[in-house]
Amino acid sequence: MSVPLARRQLLFRKGRALAGIAGIAAALLLVLALNAIFAGINDRLTAYIDRSGADVIVAQQGVDTMHMTQSALAEQTATAVAVIPGVAQARPILYVPAMIERGEKRGIVYLIGDDSGGAPLPIAAGRRPGLGEIMLERTLAERLAAPIGSRVRAFGQSFRVSGEVEGLASILNSVAFVRRQELERVLGSAGVVSYVLVRAQPTIHSPDLAARIEASVPGVTASTREVFARSERRVVGDMTTDIVRAMILVGFVIGVAVAGLVAYSATLSQLRDYAVLRALGLRARRALTLAVAQIGATVAAGFVLALVLVWTLAALLPRLSPTLVLAIRAGDVATALIVAGAVTLVAAALPVLRVARVDPASVFRR
């Protein structure tokens, strides 16, 4: 084994190396954390669909999402779906955005009018809503300071809080449940439902059932739960892609600036060493490798630190703010890794040029 020259040079000025690693970690953390936040939003966005117990979701024709979407179906649609072979249960729901208020405090929710009061979602506290009652997502209940038994307002009506559910809120929105009949009355939309949640019989394949529903009931779009959730995620994806791209670019630019500055100043301070090594017979290519290895190691250490930090954030943030969930996906880690690689290449360019121009004869200059 040879003398670990790159490592020795890198660690010789520990303060500078640590500053470089920290700066690069901060830049990559920006990329990782933002991706994780949006991934967390996506997860929470489909939490209701994922846990609703529905195998197929029937919506107005052309509609395959809930978020930022309106779907209107005749109430009889549920009856028509229920008799299709393979359907175990067809449950109509009303789904509208609403503002829930308690005193001065307000929160935006998707208000779901459901005859079952949100079943089969497990209840975290209290009970499912009866007439004149509402079941809130726990983080919203805490934010509104609306404990079970207190009253909140929606659409100008007062509701008594009957219970709480968990794990359905994101930083974008929350959900609340009332009886469908109650919401119908409040909205004055008798005879209209938003979606029909369909549970398939045990042996029935969901895509087949969805196709059968579309073939049997005119004017509807029937999607399996997975397809519906994917579409839902795409809605947020479309809304956030530009933001994520912008932040990746910002992270990249900051990373390049930090890594470039650190690498360049480190290289400048080592030019004499490079000249000596070249004089001793080190090939130019190996001298360049030495310079790039130091930059690469700094960026790699920054990347690892950024990963540790984002995982720490993912563990800690939900405790501080339950709606802020960070979901770290392999694809986003790969994106950060690509950004790190690009940072290394760009940041290494200038130092490499300097090292390439090192004149070994300069060792004799004083």
Next chain:
Amino acid sequence: MTSLVHIHDLARTFGEGESRVEAVRGIDLDLASGEIVLVMGPSGSGKTTFLSMLGGLLRVSAGEIWINGTNIAALGERELPPFRARTFGFIFQDFNLIAALSAQENVEVALNIAGHSGRAARDRAVELLEGLGVANRLHFPIEQLSGGEKQRVAIARAIANRPALILADEPTANLDSHHGAETMRLLRELAKEEGTTVVIVSHDERLREVADRVLWLEDGRFKTLQALVRDPVCGMLIDPDRAPASVEKDAKTFSFCSLGCRDQFLAEYPSRVY
């Protein structure tokens, strides 16, 4: 002694047109194995340029440098570095040790560059440093070593690959008289016991004691030392034909390196004996 180095019509120019400078010109020189050659001369005389070309660090403008049968002036950029690693050992005035490495690693890295690695390189580095009396400083950072210790580490690095030729640039300049003498002794030992040819560029007159030959480089050319005279005021060796001033006194000609020395001479003569 057999000839190790043969230099023929060596020249190096810098710049073009009016700014063209002939740093070294028309140098012919042979160096024998085990010979110690001291190159002296005024600042700007071309000593460093000569040493850089001899060490394969600077391209020649014209001429040939044959070392052990290889004309290094004709070697390509890819061939020069490994040739340097195998053939030369460099000793610098400022030691030029790598501060990020320990004393042992500074020696080891030269071996690594020449293709030796692992235990063999480590053992060789330790053996050399022990031989040079710095065994108790193997793992010390360079900045914690004294000037004499640094120079011994630099010498160990220079001889690590058993080079045929050691090129030393002012090797005693940053050392006190004791360590300077120690360095001179080591260089002498290398040449006489190992058969290494040593070329020293220096202003240090003490190095004459160990040199087999002293060459005087001035204006890019070697001059015969016998033809040079000493400035009676500052003691510098100068070419009387090119001296800026000279004075005839008592049927004797005095040559000076500058008008200042001449004026001082005239002011003090004959009260001060030259």
